[in-house]
Amino acid sequence: MKAVLFDLDGTLIDTAADFIRIIQEMCREEQREVVDADLIRTQVSEGARAMVKLVYPELAVDDAVFLTHRQRFLDRYEQNIVVDTDLFKGMYPLLEMLESQQIPWGIVTNKPRHLTELLLERLNLTERCAVLVCPEDVQRTKPDPEPMFLAATQLHIAPEQIIYVGDHPRDIDAGRAAHMYTILAAYGYLPLQHKDNLNAWQADVIVQHVTELQKILSQQLHITPLNQDTMLQTS
Known part of the structure; x- marks a missing residue:
């Protein structure tokens, strides 16, 4: 080798801690039940779509509203990409x-x-x-x-x-x-x-x-x- x-x-x-922080912030802002950190961790490798789906399970992933939330998630991550990473x-x-x-x-x-x-x-x-x-x-x-x-x-x-x-x-x-x-x-x-x-x-x-x-x-x-x-x- x-x-x-x-x-x-x-x-x-x-990188999980930064993803967890952002997803849980989105939950609180939307006054939704805060997603458990361990559950978010299992979805990190599935990408942004899977993590954002935890916050908005009722939305289809191709829905315009869902895509807006997904982009908001990505923008936040890019702006604070290494906080706890x-x-x-x-x-x-x-x-x-x-x-x-x-x-x-x-x-x-x-x-x-x-x-x-x-x-x-x-x-x-x-x-x-x-x-x-x-x-x-x-x-x-x-x-x-x-x-x-x-x-x-x-x-x-x-x-x-x-x-x-x-x-x-x-x-x-x-x-x-x-x-x-x-x-x-x-x-x-x-x-x-x-x-x-x-x-x-x-x-x-x-x-x-x-x-x-x-x-x-x-x-x-x-x-x-x-x-x-x-x-x-x-x-």
Whole structure:
């Protein structure tokens, strides 16, 4: 294995707190029942439409009023994209481990490019990320393997020599279809309808914590693992 690719929300970066804050603000402004934070978390990987639907379940997603609310949600998120957002605990030293071994890492996400780039910029990850593939770069997004193949091409590394880490069935499906080694990040935003049978996702391995992810990556990449005390540091 020669490279590592990550899904973004729920795998590399813990963005849920900012989404929860905005959705719950919208509930209070509309004098609606405040949606539970844990429920919002399960919908993060499903995108803005799914999260806004929690606030306005009676509206069709193609309804003009719903689309207005969705845009309001996106505007708020863009304006305050990194308030409580950060990499998952242990992820900073994990990336440092990869970089110290000259192992490129990148991101393949279904998040729009302008939001992804803004997020990476605010977290000072832009220059460190070796490849970034977003929906605008392909005709078919995950679970189709097209984004995975594009990332591999840009890295000049065969897909079979790349590890892909994700927290949604479409991540694992896309990685498997591209013949990558797949890791299910069970610490992420597991969708409600799929979280009770993780083995059914058919990932090569399931990890419950970033410390486990670091161990698996060390084994697959044949590098010396970091001290566990170091992994517990966030920066």
